[in-house]
Ligand SMILES: Nc1ncnc2c1ncn2[C@@H]1O[C@H](COP(=O)(O)OP(=O)(O)OP(=O)(O)O)[C@@H](O)[C@H]1O
């Protein structure tokens with residue numbers, strides 16, 4: 001299997017000699033990446049679990065609950081891989097209450113959600129951007145917009161040398177290509193994504209991620225944009241119809257292995273090892289998603305019935321329950337807006353959901369109270 005996956009360029013960084021890696025364009029060559037029996041089995045299993053997740057995404061009435069929750073779950077965990085401390089609860093409760101003060105970490109997760117939404121909108125729009133360097137730059141721009149990220153060059157391919165691990169390129173674990181090579185390398189990746197290739201699309205999405213990480217085109221956020229690339233490709237290649245796979249959970253559980261496999265592609269040409277690891281993670285994450293979807297489905301059906309049959313039920317309380325699928329935290333103002341109704345009507349709808357044991361006040365405040373759908377949150381934050 002020893003295979004050359006790129007070459008080194010000797011450059012200088014602040015007077016010190018540096019060996020920067022320039023990855024060869026995909027696909028893996030000499031030898032080609034072949035799926036042996038073991039990889040075939042892993043691929044079939046991962047495909048099957050993804051297929052089930054795709055079906056779960058079509059479950060009437062509950063699909064929006066999954067989509068809302070799973071996208072945010074992925075956003076939180078992909079940011080946690082980097083050390084961001086925000087929890088799912090922090091993020092969802094912030095989204096519900098415009099007045100809550102937002103920590104930098106919560107802001108970062110919310111910006112990930114916006115970046116993903118931007119990219120999916122572009123891909124869905126007639127004449128929108130295809131999966132491309134420009135699209136990823138656009139997503140990066142959203143991820144780092146605002147005053148919190150000085151020096152990160154939002155939306156820009158880097159113009160200086162970066163490195164991973166270590167205090168300078170000279171002692172780094174990995175030195176990605178010199179800045180002058182980045183645009184070409186990204187162009188080659190883009191071209192391969194849109195070219196014909198006999199490898200299964202699920203595998204190709206994993207290869208694209210590694211290649212992206214090897215190029216490391218941005219000054220920061222490469223992990224998150226590179227994992228988003230997988231999400232976008234799975235949808236583009238119709239393995240899913242919406243971003244329901246929260247792959248980062250499986251990657252985070254095996255973070256050391258994740259990084260080791262990225263490195264081994266470069267140092268040992270081990271595309272096979274990466275592919276096996278990645279397919280296991282996809283399978284695990286998809287199966288977890290299917291299980292979660294079933295639990296959410298059961299919970300929501302049970303609670304909807306509880307709400308409808310409760311003595312204090314009103315038409316508005318049932319409608320409000322269904323609105324919780326786009327925000328499991330709600331304020332009085334949020335309920336007024338969601339139901340397009342008066343303050344008393346919204347207030348009694350909230351009270352009815354509290355009585356039914358679905359909503360619980362969480363702020364402890366007299367004004368600007370925030371109510372949470374605890375059962376759903378508990379399920380969604382379970383790891
Ligand atoms: N040895 C390696 N070779 C190539 N890529 C690596 C290696 N180790 C880690 N990575 C990738 O680099 C990412 C970190 O890069 P960067 O800090 O630019 O991205 P980020 O989104 O800010 O961070 P993160 O992944 O940590 O969220 C990791 O998530 C991983 O995907």
Ligand SMILES: [Mg+2]
Pocket residue numbers: 082220221222
């Ligand atoms: Mg980072």
